[in-house]
Amino acid sequence: MNDDRPYVTILVDADACPVKEEVYRVALRHGAAVKVVSNSLFRVPDHPLVARVLVGDAFDAADDWIAALANPRTVVITGDILLAERCLKAGAQVLAHNGRPFDAGSIGTAIATRAIMADLRAGFDGPGGGPPPFAKADRSRFLQSLDRVLVSLARG
Incomplete structure (x- = not known):
């Protein structure tokens, strides 16, 4: 490892991410690249540890880029369950925007629930529901979860 480069990288699936500012704050405190x-x-903040990666408009371009870089020294921030599964298979730590970790024990249930909800939405003609509003408690849980994951990875 080159000492000039951080050992942990956080990959943010940013297009629909409500916690980017929180990611920057926690990452910079821990010296992790984002x-x-x-x-x-x-x-994005003008900081050597933070980089913007603009991918093409192709379907899943951002997901493909993130999944290709995911490894045991990365933390992936995403609300995309299928991307979470790909990154877990690569050994990455994965957090949802509300701080809920995706792991080997929970990803199967999350994928099944996603499929059931898609089927229910397809057969429903009324107004859409969508996820619950993002709350202050979600933001707080995310901060705690990201901090806990970074501390764990630093211990190695």
Whole structure:
């Protein structure tokens, strides 16, 4: 490992991520690199540990880029269950935006629930529901979870 480069990298699936500012704050405190991956431009802090990665408009371009870099020294931040599964298979730690960790024990249930909900939505003609609103408690849980994962990876 080159001492000039951080040992842990956080890959953020940024297009729909409500916790980017929290990621920057925790990552910089721990000295972790952050790659903000998206299909559109986002403002990122001017810091050597933070990089914006703009991928093409192709379907799943951001997911493919993130999954290709995922490894045991990465933390992936995403709400995309299928991307979470790909990254877990690569050995990455994966957190949802609300701080809930995806792991080998929970990913199968999450995928099954996703499929059931998709089927239910397909047969429903009324107004859409969607996920519950993002709450202050979700933001707090995310901060604690990300900090805990980074501490764990630093211990090695």
